[in-house]
Amino acid sequence: MILLFHPRAVKPRSRRLPLAVLALAAVLEDREEYEIVDGNVDDDPLGTLLGLIDKHRVELLGVSVMPGPQMAAGMEVCREIRKLRPHVPIVWGGYFPSIYPEATLNAKYIDFAVRGQGEDTLLELLEALRGERTFESILGLSYKDQFGFHRNNAERPMKGPDAFPWSPFHRLPVEKYLRPSFFGKRTAVHHASIGCPFNCSFCGVHAAYGRTEKFESPERTEAILRHLVERYNADSVQFYDMNFFLSEDHARELMDRIAPLKLRWWCEARVDIMSRYSDETMQAIRRAGCTMIFFGAESGSDWALKEMQKGITTEQTLIMARRTREAGIIPEFSFVVGNPKDPERDTRETLAFIRKIKRINPDSEIIIQHYTPTPQRGSMYGDVDDKISFPTSPGEWAEKKWMDFTLRIDTRAPWMKDKTKRLIDNFEIVVASRWPTVQDIRAPRWGRYLLQTLSAWRYTFRFYTAPHELVLAQRFIDLRKPKRESL
Incomplete structure (x- = not known):
């Protein structure tokens, strides 16, 4: 067995x-x-x-x-x-x-x-x-060979999902996994591709799963989702693909196929790709049930985006803030703040950029994290690997300081000044209070109103120092933040 x-x-x-x-x-x-x-x-x-x-x-x-x-x-x-x-x-x-x-x-x-x-x-x-x-x-x-030495064989070329059979859902109690979420009462998950064709320097996905992204056919995606709907009564789905949208033609075909399923769903995408999509495709995406799209905006500084090898621009992020508002889709913009090249400048420019996004589309969900590099096989970004000695065993990775690093609770980045770190953390608290995430389906209406009222003056006057009253209010209400969903 x-x-x-x-x-x-x-x-x-x-x-x-x-x-x-x-x-x-x-x-x-x-x-x-x-x-x-x-x-x-x-x-x-x-x-x-x-x-x-x-x-x-x-x-x-x-x-x-x-x-x-x-x-x-x-x-x-x-x-x-x-x-x-x-x-x-x-x-x-x-x-x-x-x-x-x-x-x-x-x-x-x-x-x-x-x-x-x-x-x-x-x-x-x-x-x-x-x-x-x-x-x-x-x-x-x-x-480990017979002498205890480590052996690393050559890499395995990636295959697309269509090369393998369907998941045997019947081997699990599926009803225990279809949990309520902002998107529906019975939310399923699906992964329609593997790999990522991009080379963001802070991310390890391309190192782990290759520099190409292989998609399953729209027919198969539709069939699997239909099975989850008809057999298990799923009413919503979260797509775990790094980039759910690459080819516009593929996107249009898939949208036409899944629209009749009447699912509400969430996915990840890139602002550079979707900013080039036609208005017709954006409307097709919305008609197919797309409720929220996660975008890795990463920084409000074009120089920092180039340092990250992200391949996008701040203007493309602003375009998608506008286009998602027009389409009736909630954008979720994620930022990794504190680029090692110039963390103070990156922080200052990114916080101002987030405020600009909020002016364009107040419904934008904002996720803020400290710049946390991933040690990769081969090369690392800049000289980060010279500044951080990463753990050498699972036991070390399980220590609190490294668990905090992994979860971005406290990265202890040596290039980050304490005052810069506090500014990032305090700004996040103020923004999360001013616009409590819609994904927290447990937060009471009065709690949201209280947080919005308490934080309004801070956000208006850009006063982020020591938001103790907001911290206490968030704890009292038990406010969930999107990046802490799994904890």
């Missing part, structure tokens, strides 16, 4: 279908005996895994790992399994081992790390464990 483990990553109200392990399950379906254990719905995943190991001959424990809480939860369970059932091989896959393969293998309880797309690598790893091929022949695999 193969065990696929999805460690706990979110609170129950935020859990969604574990697409990563479902993708692996899809290639095992009808060819291998397997079980999925999800820590987001199982209160005792360690006990469940141990029970399965004792009941069956388990050949491999595969663990899907993202940095942050999921990594910490996976580390604790795997460490116990290695101690109590040392004969079971353990492989980590997903974003964490793709970006940090050496740190992953430094853990004594991890035998293999899968970098990038894992479906074919998993099947070939099973063959190697059965003596049917060598570990050296498996692309995308990092492992």
Whole structure:
């Protein structure tokens, strides 16, 4: 038997279908005996895994790992399994081992790390464990050889979603994952592509999943969504693609196909691409149920955008603020503030730019984060890697200071002055109070009104210092911020 483990990553109200392990399950379906254990719905995943190991001959424990809480939860369970059932091989896959393969293998309880797309690598790893091929022949695999040395095989070329079977949704209690959200009462998730063709220097996605983005066909996307609607009564969906819109022709066909499903949905896109879309395509997107689009605006400084290799301009962001307002779609603009090149200037210009966006489209949702670099295989942005000594094991990444770094709670960036950091944090508090996110479906109307009233004078007069009353009010109301949805 193969065990696929999805460690706990979110609170129950935020859990969604574990697409990563479902993708692996899809290639095992009808060819291998397997079980999925999800820590987001199982209160005792360690006990469940141990029970399965004792009941069956388990050949491999595969663990899907993202940095942050999921990594910490996976580390604790795997460490116990290695101690109590040392004969079971353990492989980590997903974003964490793709970006940090050496740190992953430094853990004594991890035998293999899968970098990038894992479906074919998993099947070939099973063959190697059965003596049917060598570990050296498996692309995308990092492992420890017989002497304990780390071996990193060549990268595996990415395949598009159409190359693999559908997710076997029937292997999970889907009703436990279709949770209420701003978009609907039964919100599903879907990933219609893999990879990213862009090269933003602060992001590790292209390092993990390649420099091309491969989409599934519009027919398949429609079919999967229709299945979720008709079989499980899904009424909304969040698309997890890095760039849901690239080709305008693809977008138009997909919109025409999914419009009859009457779904409300959220996705991510780029301002440079969508700013070139026709008005007809924008209206087709809205008719298809698009409610909100996340844009990585990143900075209000064109020089900083060039430093990031983002490939967009501030003018394109302003264009999309206007066009989304005209189309009746809520834009969600994310900023990573405090560029290492000149954090004070970047902060000053970006905060002013955010105010400009709000004048153009007051409904714009604003997400503010400190510039947090990702250590990448190969090169890093500028000389950041000389200023930060990144952890060398999962245990170190689980320490509070690095967990705060991962979650952007406190990056402790050495290039950032304390007063600049406080300005960013205080501005975020004021903006979040002046315009409480519409995605917080639990916040009472009176609470929103209170926050808006308390923060109005601060925003008007640009007085962001020590907003203690807003901090207390947010805690009292339990206001959720979009970037903290999973916590």
